[in-house]
Amino acid sequence: MSQFIKGVEDLLDEIIKRKETFLQKILKPAPLWVTPDQLTLIRILCIFPIIFFLLGKKLFLAFSFYTFGALLDLIDGPLARVRKKETDLGKRLDPFADKILFGVTFIILVLAIRPSFSKILFWLIFICEFILVALSLIGKNFMVYKGLKKKLGANLWGKWKFTLQFFGIYLLIFNQLFFAHIVLWVSLILAIASIIGHLTFKEEKP
Template identity: 30%
Template structure:
């Protein structure tokens, strides 16, 4: 187990910590909860950098890294849905896309297909989701509109990933 993969596993541990903080009665709980989200984002950047720099990119990491990201995002958006900071329709759109990507990635990985590593558009989409989370958690103006723009971009990104997935696995046949 290399350091980048350990950092990815650490992000899984941050999910219940985030949920505890978000739903707690602690003073400044939103700041603490958002801090956990930022820590998850930082470890995502660091593990990717270390994996590439030290040539430690593994199939396990390629599969676990986006899974950790998706589960964190799902947890955050479900907490926002439960606390009524986002609409049911925004929650459904996000959950359908992310669960579909998780299940699809796991299904094809288990069938011996190669998964597609994150690309620049996927990273931009993730960054914009973080901005949307900030706007939503602190109930800032235009948060809902911004979120819908990011949701639309995320579906475009998913279509691109599907195309890349098809191309990478056709070459292997």
């Protein structure tokens, strides 16, 4: 069983690496005035039109802004890495942008637009997200306090969890509740795997 999990982990990691390499190649010619931190800030601002259009039941427009935010999420990290300009601000803002874009959209969709969505799954997802945020904050502060040159365990599962959460939002927007439940249950399993990973300390690679 452990060999199977390791094989799946290696496969998912390889897909992420190939995606990163591809995006870095196509983003190299991007204008210098476009910065990764700007893209992250725009992604955060996308939540306001998303809220407005969701509450107004203009789901296609909400979908459009959500997709725009998702595309920015896809490119801001690779753009920072290809330019070797990963900033402390970007490292703090990126996970915040991820959480707020998914979290606020998910809340409105489930509570105001798709009330038949499983409330058990809804709360389990938010409990896991809260735990992940808490572990990240506590772990980072603990390591700074102790002066440890280590990082919290692999976030590979977290990356794939977030990808599935994005697709789950699309399915909710278009009222595909059956498939949304499947995708988001799988994302919950990955969230639990991510929590386990965060509880495992690994030596930081040079």
